[in-house]
Amino acid sequence: MTESFEKAAEIILTSKLTLALTGAGISVESGIPDFRSAEGLWSKFDPAEYATIEAFRANPQKVWEMLREMGEVVNRAEPNPAHRGMGELELMGYLHCIITQNIDNLHQAGGSKDVIEYHGNAGTLSCLWCGRRYPAADKRNESLPRCECEKILKPDVIFFGEAIPEDAMNRSFQLASSAGALLVVGTSAAVSPVNTIPAIAKQNGAGIIEINKEKTQLTHTVTDIFLQGNAGNIVPQLVKAVKQKKELDA
Ligand code: APR
Numbered sequence: 001m002t003e004s005f006e007k008a009a010e011i012i013l014t015s016k017l018t019l020a021l022t023g024a025g026i027s028v029e030s031g032i033p034d035f036r037s038a039e040g041l042w043s044k045f046d047p048a049e050y051a052t053i054e055a056f057r058a059n060p061q062k063v064w065e066m067l068r069e070m071g072e073v074v075n076r077a078e079p080n081p082a083h084r085g086m087g088e089l090e091l092m093g094y095l096h097c098i099i100t101q102n103i104d105n106l107h108q109a110g111g112s113k114d115v116i117e118y119h120g121n122a123g124t125l126s127c128l129w130c131g132r133r134y135p136a137a138d139k140r141n142e143s144l145p146r147c148e149c150e151k152i153l154k155p156d157v158i159f160f161g162e163a164i165p166e167d168a169m170n171r172s173f174q175l176a177s178s179a180g181a182l183l184v185v186g187t188s189a190a191v192s193p194v195n196t197i198p199a200i201a202k203q204n205g206a207g208i209i210e211i212n213k214e215k216t217q218l219t220h221t222v223t224d225i226f227l228q229g230n231a232g233n234i235v236p237q238l239v240k241a242v243k244q245k246k247e248l249d250a
Contacts (some may be wrong), residue, residue, distance in 0.1 A: 006240040008225045012094050012208035012242050015180030016183060020086060020098045021197050025186020025212060026032065029232040030077040033071075036188050041070065045229050053161040057128070060152040064144055071136075074103075074122060079110030082185065082211075082231035085239045088110025094242055099172045101187060101194055103157045116168050118158075118194050125153040164193065176200040183238075185211045186231050189218045198222045211235060 001009075011020055024034035034040045035047075038076055050066040069233045079087075089095035096129045097114040098107050103122045108113045126133045127147035134153065139145035145153040158164060172194070176182070182201040189195040202208055202222050210216070210223040211234045219226050 001241050001244055004189065004225050004227055005237060008209045008238055009241040011181045011209060011225065011246040011247055012089075012183075012238075015094075015142055017175065017179050018089075018095050018181040018183070019175055019179045019201065019206075020095060020183040020185060021102075021187060021191075021194070022086075022098060022100045022102060022107070022185045023187025024102060025188075026082050027077065027080070027102055027106055028186070029080040029082065029230060030104070030106055032073050032077050032104055032106075034186070036190060041054060042063065043064075043184060048112065051160050053159040056154055056159055060154070061144060064152070068143065069202065071140075074105075075140075077104055077106060079106045080232045083107055083110025083112070085235035086185075088239055088240070090114065094241070095183070097175055099168075099175075099194070099197060101191070105154075118164060118168050118172065120155075120157040122155045122157050123204065125158045127151050127153055127154055128148065128171075149153045158187060169193070172197060175223040176206075177204050179204070179206040181207045183209050184218060184223070186237065187212075187216070189216050209238075211238070 016245045028034050037044045039217055045066040050063050056063045083106045086095055090112050098112050099116045099118055100107055101119050103119055123136055125132050125136050125139055129151045130149045132147050147153055176197045177200055179201045182198060184198055198208055198218055199222055208223050210218055211227045211231055213230055
């Protein structure tokens with residue numbers, strides 16, 4: 001076991017409250033592109049034109065071009081070894097809550113029970129005009145899903161310019177301020193306020209373990225242990241290191 005994995009395992013085993021903050025990078029090996037890598041979604045769809053609440057209100061038909069393309073990929077996606085590894089850590093009692101920026105439901109599909117969805121979830125659609133809500137599955141064969149009131153529906157994901165769900169925001173910051181360890185997996189930490197969570201955890205004494213295929217703005221400022229590589233490889237290795245260290249310390 002390399003020294004970095006040994007140290008990361010030590011941080012996790014000695015932490016009474018361990019959180020994870022995940023981003024699109026953890027789902028790339030499930031076939032869902034991330035946003036800011038070279039082939040990311042924003043290289044194809046300008047977020048200013050497709051991912052703001054103003055853009056949706058002004059031209060929902062156009063925004064649904066992107067949403068349909070994302071939806072087809074998300075609907076086909078299965079949890080990968082990174083999602084399942086985090087589900088296993090929770091089952092072992094070494095991961096207590098995942099704060100995810102993703103809307104793909106893959107943490108839950110990978111076995112995680114306590115998941116805070118910071119940017120909502122694509123599983124339901126809502127009407128901005130009359131407030132009715134529908135399961136996305138019920139509208140899957142409509143290329144432009146409409147409400148009974150005839151308006152075009154919006155997925156319950158947070159667009160730029162929309163507020164983060166209050167309970168998600170409050171619980172995340174409350175947990176971050178008392179965490180003993182924070183796993184940061186597959187996020188560029190480019191978007192606020194979620195990108196302040198690692199600094200809050202760090203300020204309160206948490207050990208920060210970052211898993212990413214490349215360095216980020218956290219790596220040289222907040223991160224204590226940087227495990228570079230694809231999450232689908234690194235997370236299972238980390239789970240193995242925790243198990244080995246637990247046996248050694250037993
Ligand atoms: N394993 C580990 N890390 C990976 C992998 C992988 N297989 N593939 C990509 N990454 C890394 C990238 O290097 C990058 O640092 O994951 C990160 C993904 O960053 P972004 O594309 O910016 O995604 P994310 O951080 O989740 O974006 C945050 O921005 O556009 C909004 O609402 C959107 O929730 C999203 C938010």
